[in-house]
Structures are given as structure tokens and as C-alpha cells.
Amino acid sequence: MKKILSVALSTAMAFSMFASVAFGDTAVTPQQQFDALKAKGIFNGYPDGTAGLDKEMTRAEFAKVITKLLGLKEITGVYSYNDKNYNAKNWAAPYIEAVTAAGIMEGKNVEKKIFDFNGKVTIAEMATILTRALDLEIPTETNNSAAAWAKGYVQAAINAGLIDANANFSANASRELLVGAAYSIDQAQSLKVTSYDVSEAGKVVTFKISDGESVKVTLDKALEANKETEVKFTYKDKEFTEKVTYVVTAATKVESATTTNYKELTVKFDGEVDQKTAENEDNYKVNNSISFSKAVLSSDKRTVTLRIAEGSATLPKQEEAELKISNVKNSDGTKTFSETVKFTAVDTQIPTVTEAKGLGTKAIRVQFSEPVTSLSASNIANYRIDGTPVSGYVTFSYPNVAVITTNVAVGEHKLTVSNVEDFAGFKTVPTESTFTVSEDTTAPEIVSSVANDLDEVVITFNEPVKSVSKAYHTSSGRTASEVKISDNTVTLKFNTDANKLSSGATTVYLEGVKDYSDNSADRQATVTPVLDTVRPTVNSVSSEVTSANLTKLTVQFSKSVSDDAKVGTNYTLRKSDGTLYKGTGFSSEGHPVGTIDFVANKDRQEVTFTTLGDKLPAGSYTLDVTGIRDTRTVANAMAPQSISFTVSAVGDVALNSSWSEVYNTEYTRVYVNFNKAVATTGNGNALDVNKYSYVVDNNGTKSYHSFPASATVSQYDANTVYITAKTSDLAEFNTANTTKQIRVSNVADNNGNFITNGSLKDIVDRSASTVGIKEVKATSAKKVTVEFVGTVSLVEDNDFIFYSNGAPITTTFSKSNQTVNSDGNTVVEFTFSSDVLAAGTGLTYTTQGINDINTKDSYGRKLGEVTVPATVVDGIAPALVEAKAIEGTKTITLTFDENVTIYNNPAAFVVYYEGKEVKVLSAEETVAGTGTTWTLTTDAADNFELNKNVDISLVNGAGKIIVDAKGNAADDFAKNVKVTP
Numbered sequence: 001m002k003k004i005l006s007v008a009l010s011t012a013m014a015f016s017m018f019a020s021v022a023f024g025d026t027a028v029t030p031q032q033q034f035d036a037l038k039a040k041g042i043f044n045g046y047p048d049g050t051a052g053l054d055k056e057m058t059r060a061e062f063a064k065v066i067t068k069l070l071g072l073k074e075i076t077g078v079y080s081y082n083d084k085n086y087n088a089k090n091w092a093a094p095y096i097e098a099v100t101a102a103g104i105m106e107g108k109n110v111e112k113k114i115f116d117f118n119g120k121v122t123i124a125e126m127a128t129i130l131t132r133a134l135d136l137e138i139p140t141e142t143n144n145s146a147a148a149w150a151k152g153y154v155q156a157a158i159n160a161g162l163i164d165a166n167a168n169f170s171a172n173a174s175r176e177l178l179v180g181a182a183y184s185i186d187q188a189q190s191l192k193v194t195s196y197d198v199s200e201a202g203k204v205v206t207f208k209i210s211d212g213e214s215v216k217v218t219l220d221k222a223l224e225a226n227k228e229t230e231v232k233f234t235y236k237d238k239e240f241t242e243k244v245t246y247v248v249t250a251a252t253k254v255e256s257a258t259t260t261n262y263k264e265l266t267v268k269f270d271g272e273v274d275q276k277t278a279e280n281e282d283n284y285k286v287n288n289s290i291s292f293s294k295a296v297l298s299s300d301k302r303t304v305t306l307r308i309a310e311g312s313a314t315l316p317k318q319e320e321a322e323l324k325i326s327n328v329k330n331s332d333g334t335k336t337f338s339e340t341v342k343f344t345a346v347d348t349q350i351p352t353v354t355e356a357k358g359l360g361t362k363a364i365r366v367q368f369s370e371p372v373t374s375l376s377a378s379n380i381a382n383y384r385i386d387g388t389p390v391s392g393y394v395t396f397s398y399p400n401v402a403v404i405t406t407n408v409a410v411g412e413h414k415l416t417v418s419n420v421e422d423f424a425g426f427k428t429v430p431t432e433s434t435f436t437v438s439e440d441t442t443a444p445e446i447v448s449s450v451a452n453d454l455d456e457v458v459i460t461f462n463e464p465v466k467s468v469s470k471a472y473h474t475s476s477g478r479t480a481s482e483v484k485i486s487d488n489t490v491t492l493k494f495n496t497d498a499n500k501l502s503s504g505a506t507t508v509y510l511e512g513v514k515d516y517s518d519n520s521a522d523r524q525a526t527v528t529p530v531l532d533t534v535r536p537t538v539n540s541v542s543s544e545v546t547s548a549n550l551t552k553l554t555v556q557f558s559k560s561v562s563d564d565a566k567v568g569t570n571y572t573l574r575k576s577d578g579t580l581y582k583g584t585g586f587s588s589e590g591h592p593v594g595t596i597d598f599v600a601n602k603d604r605q606e607v608t609f610t611t612l613g614d615k616l617p618a619g620s621y622t623l624d625v626t627g628i629r630d631t632r633t634v635a636n637a638m639a640p641q642s643i644s645f646t647v648s649a650v651g652d653v654a655l656n657s658s659w660s661e662v663y664n665t666e667y668t669r670v671y672v673n674f675n676k677a678v679a680t681t682g683n684g685n686a687l688d689v690n691k692y693s694y695v696v697d698n699n700g701t702k703s704y705h706s707f708p709a710s711a712t713v714s715q716y717d718a719n720t721v722y723i724t725a726k727t728s729d730l731a732e733f734n735t736a737n738t739t740k741q742i743r744v745s746n747v748a749d750n751n752g753n754f755i756t757n758g759s760l761k762d763i764v765d766r767s768a769s770t771v772g773i774k775e776v777k778a779t780s781a782k783k784v785t786v787e788f789v790g791t792v793s794l795v796e797d798n799d800f801i802f803y804s805n806g807a808p809i810t811t812t813f814s815k816s817n818q819t820v821n822s823d824g825n826t827v828v829e830f831t832f833s834s835d836v837l838a839a840g841t842g843l844t845y846t847t848q849g850i851n852d853i854n855t856k857d858s859y860g861r862k863l864g865e866v867t868v869p870a871t872v873v874d875g876i877a878p879a880l881v882e883a884k885a886i887e888g889t890k891t892i893t894l895t896f897d898e899n900v901t902i903y904n905n906p907a908a909f910v911v912y913y914e915g916k917e918v919k920v921l922s923a924e925e926t927v928a929g930t931g932t933t934w935t936l937t938t939d940a941a942d943n944f945e946l947n948k949n950v951d952i953s954l955v956n957g958a959g960k961i962i963v964d965a966k967g968n969a970a971d972d973f974a975k976n977v978k979v980t981p
Helices: 002-018 030-039 059-070 093-101 123-133 148-159 175-190
Strands: 193-199 204-209 214-218 228-235 238-245 254-258 264-269 284-286 294-297 303-307 320-329 336-344 353-358 363-368 383-385 393-397 401-405 411-417 431-437 446-452 456-461 467-473 482-486 489-493 506-514 520-527 538-545 551-557 571-575 606-610 619-625 641-647 655-663 667-674 692-698 701-706 712-717 720-726 739-744 759-765 773-780 783-788 792-794 800-804 813-820 826-832 843-847 880-886 891-896 900-902 909-913 916-918 920-925 933-938 949-954 962-964 973-980
Touching: 030 175, 059 093, 059 123, 059 175, 123 148, 123 175, 193 238, 204 228, 204 238, 214 228, 254 336, 264 284, 264 320, 264 336, 353 411, 363 411, 363 431, 446 520, 456 506, 456 520, 467 482, 467 489, 489 506, 538 619, 538 641, 551 619, 655 739, 667 692, 667 739, 880 949, 891 949, 909 920, 909 933
Parallel strands: 353 431, 655 759, 880 973
Antiparallel strands: 193 204, 204 214, 228 238, 254 264, 264 303, 284 320, 294 303, 320 336, 353 363, 363 401, 383 411, 393 401, 411 431, 446 456, 456 489, 467 506, 482 489, 506 520, 538 551, 551 606, 571 619, 619 641, 655 667, 667 720, 692 701, 692 739, 712 720, 739 759, 773 783, 783 826, 800 843, 813 826, 880 891, 891 933, 900 962, 909 916, 909 949, 920 933, 949 973
């Protein structure tokens, strides 16, 4: 501390002692200086209240001043001097011992140990004490008239500018002189920042110092808005490190767009944004095609969470995408955002249960950590209470709330949830959540109510609502045309001219509002509608192939639209190069010439039109849409909009197998197994019996037949459906000595790809039907997985023989795991006793003879024979061979055992340099065109030094950050390396 003060005080001491110039503007006279020091307990003054500035100070008084000034610790119980009355009763003893222990003062007579505490302080002594206190360097050469013992100390003080070279060093120092010196030291020690101001967009910070001066600091890099940052500067030889926050209230930029799942996107601004424009979901679009169904602004008005509708597309998975933001204003209206932000959606998180809550004794509310699929969340088989299967049903509210309706006793219970799937295909791991059930005897209460235009009221309750008997406004005859319940929110639609809300305050009545404990009450709320002034936009354009092999286009709007949407000239179709599409069904101007209709039950938000004569060729297209108004009280017209979409290839869905059996003596079942999971809703619905027929071949004469009216279609697993009909209604099907085929049209997978219309597959008797193999894959040097088509109940490892480059692999192996994947196929893992597998070594397999095969499904169908060696797919993950941190750079190289691609997701890497975390900024191929070695660039403050420690970890391997040519992801790794040349 003393060394730091020495230079800072030199000029100040000289001025204050010999020019009577105050240091700073808080005390400009000796009396004011004294008063300031007295307030701090450094000086006391005399009993009559005077400062006695013209008097001389004793050595005892000076010892106290130095102790207080430098913050030395007072020492009691020690008495180093032999002065008379120098004992415990001497008030100065603790201060004298303190300066003695610090080596700042010593006795007047060292040999006799006499301090002379009542003696006066000479200027020479003052110079000596200050030199010691400030730890000044004592010169070897002197040029002053001080006594011999003091020459070196006095010269040091002279050289530092503390005293005048011509002073009378033997004269006593006045209290005024000592007050000025002490005040200067105190001021130098007490310098601090009292306030600061940020200007020039965060580039300049002006600090106000406690001495009244200001210091202007220009930064090399502008401060990040609303983020605390350390700023360093030097003032009067004192180094300051101050924490500064550049406070921005209204947003000036978009900071980021991020996501951890494929249904939601979070947009972060650097300040506040306008709620109305920020929560207009039509102001956001991904890749100019994917739209959002909901936008929610956070309470601090800086973050918007965007959500894609349940039945719509997901965000692009593991590839860079663009979010276009338009018409979003900041909070003070000084900026309107119209820009594009890039992001990469990577979901590596398994969905979890964040809350399980008893809703009385008849239901449990389950909330998940992210959006999950309705199909999995609504499956009652995925829930157990206290380890027992649940008897009841599930009501799912997208995106992440499921209510289980079942009877539950009062008390504490455990809920186990499994197989609930998110939109990345990850499923919940069975874990227990504790919840408490208590009696609920209170009906739902209204928390808030909002009217949107004259046709919609949204009412929020304090608990989930099970049902509403009736809803109306003003009078019982003006009923809601639609009542939609989602968790604790009830949305009422009044969308006919006869039941619209009035423009003023309106009372809405709800009769029989019931919760899940069956508590029911009538509720009412008063709302004042606000007219909707938001323009309609197009959310999406999609295509599908009809049974007539034509292309049907569906246009989805952001809100209900008028009959303008049925006018063909309001649409123009363009090819990928921007030129007009003039094929069949479109005019020379690219307008559709066929009938345009609203889709039923879509609230006038979707229209469709179909090509004429032929389907659209597969590829990319753009549909220009303009001139369409909404159905609001005062119609809003959309701005011209261009939407890109893709026509999918037909034929991606195919038939694997089909077999039949007699069921319950009276019925025949025909099983149809597809190569992938098929849709069970929408236009590609595989549960529509009209999409199936059968062909009977009687000695070369074929006849085509529809299934009878008694037939139904049910889902067996994700890939398989079965058609059940009365055997008596299938006379042609059961004709002896004939062969049969199943014929399927217009069935799609869950991504909207359709089967080739009229696809055929032989129907065999169940006894002759076999289980197929979809894929055999090597996943490591000692593991192979076999994916069967459908669910297999028994797998025998002896049914398989593996080869490497044609030679049988004799190393023993056994079944180590068996699961059912999201496609409904059984996956079995075989583990070899040693490492015998490697990518690119010609791995193949066969099965044993048909009579020896034991592997079969739950219907007794055995595994089909594979006699010709079939390829084993390379599923072996790339391995990290070496990691290097390069001296003189900020880079790390990673070398793998095969060519890989590293997706630019630096957040997946965690790097520490000498124990301090640094961020990875980018990942690039070390040599373009190769993929074995990659260079990671970090934001380390300094270049890496030789032999220093660098720790590098990959923490997102499950997200396929690093993949080989086959799409296999590298495992997570953690390496410690020394920096090398």
C-alpha cells in the first residue's frame, strides 16, 4: 500500500505543505482540511473545540495520526519504551507501539528506549517519518543541511518534492503543516469513482472522481448493452477497475435466435420491444416458409418465444437456418426491426417431467420440459402411478401439458412417465415425480379475460378447466359458436354476424365451468373489445399427391380470410428460377384456373386447389399471394407475399409385406406392413379403409375388389395396420387356388411423402409370412445392431453369421440389448467378445437355414432366410485420435480416425486454458476438402504458450455435432493436452 501511495502523493504533499493549496475541492482551507480529518477520527482538536493549527504537534499525537492515516493495527499490552508514565494508562501507547512495529517511528534515545511522547516533531523528523511511511528510496548522495542522522531521509523527501530543500529542518513542524500533509495522504488513499456516464453508443465512459475531476475513457470495443463489464483506467498513478453497465432500455439490435428443441425458437433483443408487434407471430418466418402459431414476450420485454403449431413442420434440424424478423418495433418506437438472423437448431435434450400436480382426487396435471407429441403424451400406457398402470384417459394440451383423468387417493404418490416423445425423437427416461393429492371443493375462478376484435374472448382460470356447459354474451341467445379449452384457458368464438360482440363493454357468461374434480360454477367477465388491425399473412404452402395422381396445394393463412382467397388471380405460381409456371391447371400468367375452396373445419384459414391433368414435377416453387382480406369487422388487406415450398417425391413410402389370418372364426384380418411409420391423420391417413383394395389372380385372370362395408382399419404398430372384415363378406378373397395382392393408394408417412398410388404386395398366409430385416449396422468395433421390420418377440443370436471380406468371423457374440424404436421396429444389439469390426472392411451377414431359424415375432412369423451375404452398414462412430493446442496461436486441432464434418456449433465445445474458460469461435477444416483434421479457433486473450495446459471437451455429441460420411456422431470426449510447437 505504501509503495502505491509514494508516487501519487509526491506532488500533492509538496503543494499542501508549502503552497497551502488544497488537494481537491471538498476542503480548500487548513480548517476545512482539519474538519475533514477530524470527522474520520484522524485528528481530535483541543478541548475548547479549536484545531490549534498554529500550535506544534507532539510525537504522541503524530503517532496517532500516522496510525489512523495508514490504517495500522493498534497494539495493546506491549510497552517498548521506558518513558515515565508510559504504561497501560497512557492513551498514546497503542499508537506508539503501532508505528514502532511498522518501522515508521522510533525512540528519541534508542539506547535508553526513550520515545519522548510529549516532545515536538521537527521538520526533519516529519520528513523521516513520511519517507518511512511511504517507503521512499533513500539516496546514497545527499545535499542538505539536516543533521547527519536525518540527511538520507530528508534528501528522499526533497527528491520526492515533499519538503523544500531550503527549509529549517531543526525547526518544529506546525499542526497546520501536519494537517496539510495528512489530508493529502488521506485524499490520495480515498480517491474513488462516484459515478459514470456511458456515451457514443457504449464506446466512451466518463468517470466522476471523488476529488471532483472527471476521467474520459475511450474503449477499443463498445460495451455490450445491459451487460456488466469491467473497465480499467489510471488516474493520478492509481489504477481503477470499475464495473460498468451500458443500460439500454429500448432495443437497438437482435442479439440472438436460439433453440433447444424443434418446435420453439427464442429471439433475444438487447433491450425492450413493443409488445403488440413483438407478439404478432406473423412478423417471424424461418427460411421464408416456416411460420409460427404463437409469439410470447417475456416479462422484461426483451425475449420472444416463438412456437410452431403442433401439426405443422418442425424447425430445420441440425442445419443453419434463417429467421426473418419484420415489423417488430422497439419500446420507444425509434427502431423497427427488419432483418435476418441465422441459427442452427440442435436438440440434444431428453424431455423430462418438470411438474406433476394433483388436481383434486380425480386428475393429475403433468408438465414436460419441452414440446412433446400428442400421440405419445396422450397414450395412457406411458403413465404409472405408484408403479401401477393407470386406468383412465389423457387430455393433451399442446405443447407440453397432459392431464390424466383417473381416481387418486388423498396423500402422496409417485408418477412414472416413459416413452413420451419430443420432436427430435427423444423419449422420456422413466423417472419418478412425487405429487400430493388433496380434496378440491372449489370451482375454477377467472383470473383474466381479453376480447380480440368482436369475435373472440380468451378467459384464463386459476386451474385447468375440464368442460364448459354453455357460453354466451349479453343474452343467452348470443351463444359462442366455438368453445376451445386448453389447460386453464378457455377461448370463445363469436364469429357469426348474429352473435358478434358489441364494440363497448360486454358481459360474457360461462355456465357450468367444471374442473377435474367435477366442481362446477357459473362465471362471468366483462370485456371491452379492441379492433383487430393486423393484416393477414400466409403461414405456409404445402403440397400432396391425390389418388388421381394430381398435386393439391394447400395455402394456410395466419387468420380467417374472406372469399378473396377463392379468386385465382390472387395467386401466381413460379418455378425455382423465378419464371412463371405454365403447366396444366395454370394460366400463361401462372394463375390457377381450377376451383379454389376453403378446407372444412379450418375456420377459413386454409384453401386448396388442384392441378389439372397431371401432378407438379418434384422440386422447389414459389407462390405469390396478394389482394386477400381478412374477416375482421373492418377488413385488413394482406401485403403482397411470396412463399417458397417443395413438392415432395412420390414413392418414399413402400410396402414391406402383407399377410392374412382368420380371426375369431368369423373374421379375416389382412396385415399391411410399410417400410416406415405412416400417418394416421390428414390426407395421408393410413387408417382410411377406402385406400385399400385387393387383387385376386385366378390362373392369370385378375379381378379387383374393394373391402366390404363391414371392414375397418386399425393400427398394429407405427409401420403396420390391419384390415378386419367378416369372412362371409370376402367370398372373392377366400376363393381357393388363387393368389392375392393388397393394393394401397394415397397413404403417406409423417413427413407428407406419399406411397406410389396403386402399390401392390403379395398377401400370404400368416403361416408362410416371414419377418424382414430393415438394416444391420456395425455401431462399434465389437457391436452390431439388427433392426427387424415390426415388433419381434424372440431373437436368437445363433440365427446370424457375420463375415469380414468374405471370411466368417469366428469370434463369439451374444445378444446384449433389445428395444423397440420410434418406427415400431425391434432393434437388437449383438456384442462380440473382442474388437473385430471396423468401417470399410467389407462386413456382411447371412442367416441360418429356414428350418433352423428361431427368431420370430409375436404372431409366430419367423425370420426370413438371407442366403446371399448382405451388407452390414457402417454405423461406427468416428473416434478422436489426437488433440493439439498450437503454440503462438489461439487454435486447437482435432484429428479423427476418418473424415468427419463438424457442424458450426461452437457451444458444443468447452475449452479451458490454464484453468480459465475460453470460447470456441469457429471450427474449420485444417486442409480444405479433407475432413480428418479440424482447427478450432478460440477467443483466448493471449496466444497459447508452450507446455501450458489446455482442456478440450465435446459435450453435445448426442446432437451430431461431429459426424462421418454415414452420419455417425462422434462420442463426447474430454482431453487434457500440453501446448506444442
